[in-house]
Amino acid sequence: MYQFFVAPEAINTDLKRVFITGQDVNHIKNVLRMKNGEEINVSNGTDGKEYRCAILEMTDDTVTCELRFIKEDGNELPSRIVLFQGLPKADKFELIIQKCVELGVAEIVPVSMKRCVMKVDEKKESKKVERWQAIAEAAAKQSKRGIIPTVTGVLTYGEALKKAQELDIILLPYEMADADSMGKTREIIQNIKPGQSVGIFIGPEGGFDDSEVEKANAAGAVTITLGKRILRTETAGLTVMSWLMYFLDGRDYK
């Protein structure tokens, strides 16, 4: 079933009506060639619910739908997961956004770290964020997410740590010397409860600077391993996302 995002005020639960406007109107009428009566999923992009609708009528600028039922849990994970990604090269970051949105991330925060090769010019930052957000929205539609994950502007390491401290758990994948580091990692991951919010810190191509790991630990981050092989920066975040999704998907947090 096709999925569309609308603003929260475009869903009127009292009248059981949903109004789709903008570019999606042309898409529904002329690209998908949908007919009255066909069912679609609508999300308001923020509450994670799935609003199941049927098309009632189509004008040049509005598709009016009848709201049939609301699926409360939708397709969202029961935990809010925020990826703090050391800013990598442009094409890698776009891949990270797309893949982590598919896997259920709630927010992606590009972070300026010591070993980042990429710097975002302040003048160009808003253009970049706009592009990143568009990639997140496209991936959210394609993967049938109930929210459109946010991509923020670039934060300094200090700002990122401060933001992360609002979350319940902060994970930081880093090479551990310990022989049973994967065993310890499994303990940490499997202790995360549905509903707990999680931050994931990933270093850029050159990895974390030691001082950054120390600061993160001081801020409460827990060090984990991603196995014995060396993962590229763009593989690291989605590996942790896959693990969290595996344990959290479909679990109740009440």
Added chain:
Amino acid sequence: MYQFFVAPEAINTDLKRVFITGQDVNHIKNVLRMKNGEEINVSNGTDGKEYRCAILEMTDDTVTCELRFIKEDGNELPSRIVLFQGLPKADKFELIIQKCVELGVAEIVPVSMKRCVMKVDEKKESKKVERWQAIAEAAAKQSKRGIIPTVTGVLTYGEALKKAQELDIILLPYEMADADSMGKTREIIQNIKPGQSVGIFIGPEGGFDDSEVEKANAAGAVTITLGKRILRTETAGLTVMSWLMYFLDGRDYK
């Protein structure tokens, strides 16, 4: 520490000598500018062991090393994992090879499936396989694998199923109607024991044809879900690889 692959016969355990030849000689001498006495890791590409060496002397065509010790388990997973990937578009398949090699796959088999958009011209196939194998080798070096995973030529669906039946477990991610499909998936994944070989079947961009799922089930494949969101074909395989790596890494299979 840098890692190099050599042919098995270039490692002489009796004499405690390892001989590096070919392009790596120039790389060691002139790009990395290594000196005598520096330590490197050598793998023979097949037994998964890590041969720790120190450089003894360098000539124009050979780097001779002293073999110091052999790490038996190296960086390999205790299970042989084979990815059977419905042939996707070229850039996606290259991404899949790179990422799955990082995550520990042993072999990647491109499979021609009903909904594949891509067809590989028979005349061009050997060139393609050569390119795919080079991507696997580069990723194996970068991620410090103990073997170079093989990328095979394109198999028909029937050939792929026959090959998969030599493995202990065949996983097939597919949309399941069941409300607790993730719970069942967790049971299946967590029942896999270190040492058991695993095949993963991933559909192409258009997904599996129903008849293909039936044939796989008849051949013993177990259906799993990848969560409530819709993953792209290139995300599906690496998600399953991440899960298997999580449970298998560092585990003993004796």
